[in-house]
Amino acid sequence: MARSALTREEVLRAAAALVRELGPDALTMRGLAAELGTAVTSIYWHVGNRESLLDALVERTVAELAAVTAHGRTxxxxxxxxxxxxxxxxxxxxxxxxxxxxxxxxxxxxxxxxxxxxxxxxxxxxxxxxxxxxxxxxxxxxxxxxxxxxxxxxxxxxxxxxxxxxxxxxxxxxxxxxxxxxxxxxxxxxxxxxxxxxxxxxxxxxxxxxxxxxx
Missing domain, CATH: 1.10.357 (Tetracycline Repressor; domain 2)
Structure with missing residues (x-):
């Protein structure tokens, strides 16, 4: 049964996990849909085509690496x-x-x-x-x-x-x-x-x- 309350962030989080584990070549729209238990059309609706998805993952990665804070006394x-x-x-x-x-x-x-x-x-x-x-x-x-x-x-x-x-x-x-x-x-x-x-x-x-x- 397809999920009904999927969000864009959930799609990106799942896609990032697949890429981190297996590399970008392993990321397919059908595979991602199966991972999330939803229809392929839902993936396209949230993130567009595969190239748009990869672009979104790149932007997400850049944003994640922006959270840099220093710690220590000296x-x-x-x-x-x-x-x-x-x-x-x-x-x-x-x-x-x-x-x-x-x-x-x-x-x-x-x-x-x-x-x-x-x-x-x-x-x-x-x-x-x-x-x-x-x-x-x-x-x-x-x-x-x-x-x-x-x-x-x-x-x-x-x-x-x-x-x-x-x-x-x-x-x-x-x-x-x-x-x-x-x-x-x-x-x-x-x-x-x-x-x-x-x-x-x-x-x-x-x-x-x-x-x-x-x-």
Whole structure:
């Protein structure tokens, strides 16, 4: 039996869930209608055709990534919290973020995070080119890190992998503790927190005006 009280937001929420789980190619109007227990005509009535639906999902994703707030007591803590939130948002929506990029809206998508970072950098006392450098460096760190994470997750199983290679080095390495540490699985969340904090602390501590253009 078809549903009678379907809303546009329910359609978009269900479509976003399908794309997040299976990718945009898995999103069909019939499949979405079946997922929602409604008629295909109801889907068309709420969101138009498939291209209109994809456009609406892109706008929805951009709006979701706009909800960026900082947390923490120190400037470093607050900047790191924005970076962490941005990484989490990008990781949770890889297919949707790719759709945003394909439609040429990447810069618009990142603008709220840039503004949140700028507010915190200003609160730390930086202005102008120095402030812009911190904003860009943190943004690039987050995006680059997420790309590396995604690449590692999608890569074929490595044989031999790091565990085997570094365990074999353990007996002959001049730093056995390092070899043992690199033989263990990577805690990507912890590594991100350590690296972005070190980056922010270093950038905020640099005295005087920077040399050269931003970037």
């Amino acid at each position: 400037p470093v803590d607050r900047i790191v919290s924005v970076a962490d939130a941005l990484r989490r948002d990008l990781r949770e929506r890889p297919h949707l973020v790719a759709m945003v990029h394909e439609r040429g809206l990447t810069e618009r998508m990142f603008l709220p995070a840039q503004r949140a970072l700028a507010r915190e950098v200003h609160a730390a006392g930086l202005r102008g080119t120095r402030a812009a450098r911190v904003v860009r460096a943190v943004q690039f760190q987050v995006v680059g890190y997420v790309l590396v994470e995604r690449n590692r997750e999608r890569a074929p199983v490595q044989s031999p992998g790091e565990e085997v290679l570094w365990n074999a080095e353990g007996d002959t390495s001049p730093d056995p503790a390092l070899a043992r540490a690199l033989a263990r699985p990577v805690d990507t969340g912890h590594l991100f927190a350590v690296s972005v904090r070190a980056l922010v602390e270093g950038l905020l501590a640099v005295p005087g005006p920077p040399r050269g253009p931003v970037g």
